[in-house]
Amino acid sequence: FFLLSRTYPDASWSHSRRKFYELHVAGSSEVATATVERMARLWQVEKTVRGQSPDARVAARQKASAAVVADLFDLWQQTLRRISGKSKLAEAIRYAISRRAIFERFLTDGRIELDSNIVERAIRPQTITRKNSLFAGSDGGGRTWATIATLLQTAKMNNVDPFAWLTVTLQRIANGWSSSEIDALMPWNH
Incomplete structure (x- = not known):
């Protein structure tokens, strides 16, 4: 993951989550709240697979996380069409959507972490x-x-x-x- 975080510094789901979390805390967006709640499921899966082999991590992610990720991107695509492009929510959604390919890499590569928090703490x-x-x-x-x-x-x-x-x-x-x-x-x- 260190190599990935150095090559793609914005590849962390937690960076994207922060943008939605700020809107959720402010109570200004039901979509932001739904996003934060759905993203929480991703971290729940990661908690269960941390320390396992890359293959085991991919299997668990495909079983549980892939549907959550697909659902999030569907929600964001639908929402982006019906909100102001200048809103903070649109900014958060565009940030996530523009990084879709790199965000989805953790689903197929068990060596990659969901976020960069481990590296940042280290x-x-x-x-x-x-x-x-x-x-x-x-x-x-x-x-x-x-x-x-x-x-x-x-x-x-x-x-x-x-x-x-x-x-x-x-x-x-x-x-x-x-x-x-x-x-x-x-x-x-x-």
């Missing part, structure tokens, strides 16, 4: 760190901060406790660890 700490490092005081300080943040995140991605790893690694370096063997200290080797 990169949020790095994004915050990157913004904070702008105030590191100098270019060298910023580079050092970025290096440490990258190493700590790499430790997390390798299921290594970042604090413990960094503590041991710095102690080993301080005690004269050979620079030719620095690769042995990397988190993926623990």
